[in-house]
Amino acid sequence: MIKKLLAAAFAFGAALGQASAQSLTELAKAAESKPPVTWYESSPSEQTDKVINAFNRKYPGVKVRHTRLIGGNELAVRAVQEMQARGYTGDVLTGGADHTWQLKERGYLESVNWASLGVPKTLTPSPYIMATAASVYVVLWNTNKVKDAEAPTTWEEVLSPKWTNRMGSWVRAAAFSQLAATQGPDTALKQLNRYVALKPMLFKSTFPLAQAVGSGEVDLGIGFYHSTLPPMNAGAPIKMRALDIVPMHIIYSAISKNARNAQGARVFLAWLATEEGALAYEDATGRGNPLLEKTKTAQFIKGKKLSEWAPEKSDELGALSEHYNKVLEAGAGR
């Protein structure tokens, strides 16, 4: 009986896959006659060029044009401004949960039947958004200053007083706000207060933080996986690891209402949800999709406990982050 059910499920899955492949081919054909898919995203265009080239190897007729918007807030504001003033914005919008969710709340996102495009259910918490990648928190250290065995493996070890005046992190307490999703806001706040007592150096983003760890300006940092990669790949004396609990921000993509090339946008996002697309994106930007197990990011955090707020709880996360950021700002500095 179980065998029969599994066979039926497999046959249904295969049929769905075939149907989605067929529908993607049709969509791609329809998209070819439309203007290029405009993609609003925050990575440097040099990096996204590689993603688009990889996409065009599979779908040569569907043109994609990337516009770099420096962060999620700018992306959301630009989308709102364009929707208000001219009724359309970028076709594909890639940003954090809070950015895409508030665009959804304004009614600016298209509801999509992701399953019909062959996108796994695990990537689509809602019909409006699809998980594309993630910013995953790691601990990184300068190997000239900290021995590998000495480097923390748990949050408890990170908060040890021995790191006083030796640590650095992003100027936002976002790691602790995300930790609150699994630890609870009170525990996370206590951890944040212990962290503040270490007098960490604060950086505008995790990219300069990683460089500062590489140059020896700070010994140990709490940064992102993708922003640690550039100095590591360039040969800087840096190593990183995931801690016992891994806070992260999933990055979502969405299709805007009144998209000029909605078909192309669907094809592009469906491709990004495949192993091929996710790996191309990860190779180019360092940001991988933790929900697709072949990505390096997924391998990196395999077996770890993840901590992240669901997109629909963005308001709760926002309020918590505001409070935590003030705590960090007030107590930071050497």
Next chain:
Amino acid sequence: MSPRSLRSVFLQRAWLPLGLLALLLYLVAVPLALLLVSSFKPTGLPFDEGFSLQNFAIVYGDAGFYALLRNTLTFALGCTVCALVVGGVLAWLVERTDLPFRATARVMIALPMVLPPFLLAMGWVLLASPRTGWFNQLAQDAFGLAQAPLNIYTMGGMIFVETLALVPSVYLILSNAFRNMDPALEEAGMTCGARWPAMVRRIFIPLLSPALLAAAAYLLIVGFLVFDVPGTLGMPVGLFVVSSRIVYLATDQSGGTSAYGLIAAIAVTFLVLLLALAWSYRRLTRQANRFVTVTGKGFRPRQLRLGAMKPVAVALVLLYFVLAVLAPLGLLIWTSLTPYLASISWDMAGKLTLAQHAAVFSNPRVGAAAWTSMWVSMLSATLVTLLALLVAWTVLRTRALGQSGRNLLDVLSFMPLAIPGTMIGMALIYMYLTLSFVPIYGTAWILVIAYVTVYLSFSTRTASASLIQLHPELDEAARTCGATPAMTVRRIVLPLLMPALAGAWIWVVAHVMRELSTALLLQGDDNVTLAVQLWSYWAGGEPSKAAAVGVWLVVVMTVITIIWQRLSARRDVVFSG
């Protein structure tokens, strides 16, 4: 009607000043109106629904804001005083003494303008950080010190680096004022037995007060709004200023969008401060003839003989050049050759490579960005200089528009200084999305409009401070000889103002070349500038490539600065003739 009479009508009749007023209203009042509307919108977006005072309540009801304001005031006043003193002394040395190699000195002093301030700050981190700073390592090795003697992560460090960045602006405003001072006044002072301190107090400062006030107003507002240096040197150790708050609200505010409403509410403080400064400036310069130093009577600027103090003066100029250019530029070159950010050491010397420069030159996006930056900066600088001349001329030399109209024109030209770049960017996005018949949204032309607006304040102050020193009798003499107003401007006023205008032009070129916040906000498909490209490398974790772009930016700007210097040298000939 002949072309000559057409030009005459153009300058004499009221429609030019009216057109000028309309243009300034278009450039300045629209963003200003959007800023004010945003401050009353709960979401901060002017076309969203609702109207409330909550943004003001949040900003001004927060005790933390006043702590930030205290830090900011210390920082802004510190930079203003230090930059005025250093820039003033350097301008005096170059323009009023027999300092050797004056042409080279002008280039040396103006050059730091081109270094993006965050690279300057980054350079100083590598030089004077307590842990990895090269100067500290040298001092500790040389003198066996247990502790690093320098710490750049302090309020003093922030003021020091920002001062280095601001000195060229002060120099450009004051140098022309120094040049135009009639030596007869100093000679009269000396004849009466006045000593130097008395002469500085009774002659120099009163005569230079329009230029000094213009520079001080400019520096003070910049000190309030600038983020690069406090962001790089203050933020890591918890020294936050108001601009940190503005950047936070624009890029990191929770909730999914930039908090433009709160930014706008903060900006209102700057508008009030700026209006007060503008009012003081107008009050001070009301009796313009008090500041006239260039009259129909010819004079050769008196050059004080430095005598035994000459080596000290040369050392002073060199010290500034070393601290503001050579040391950070050396670090920039070093960083452009290292595979990742690292302080100077023998270990790293073996890893130096030209790969980053090769990568930059082989990237077609860098070439396109360089071209965009080049033409946008030159066109913006030319337009804004022309506009500044017309505004200064209308305000100081005509009776058009009535006194209140001219006051409005003057204040409007000063206003953009107080509007954060992000707010001007936001306003322009709305404007040109709405005015779809002007198809410049997403193109480099929208940047030109933004920069003409943003840099109008500095250029107008520079032009006004110089024009106020020219006696109207020069125009009257020209007219008596039958010159039309256009001819008077072309043959008399322009040559006399040329150094100031050329200085303003080069200043705008340099600042457009390195400007980031507006360029990032207005970024579209094909208007990426070199500064954005540089930032893109930096923010993408490739500081060595960012440094390589920075190095070549400095090379290009050095060439442009030398050309500007040549123009200034021609002015010396005009005077001497």
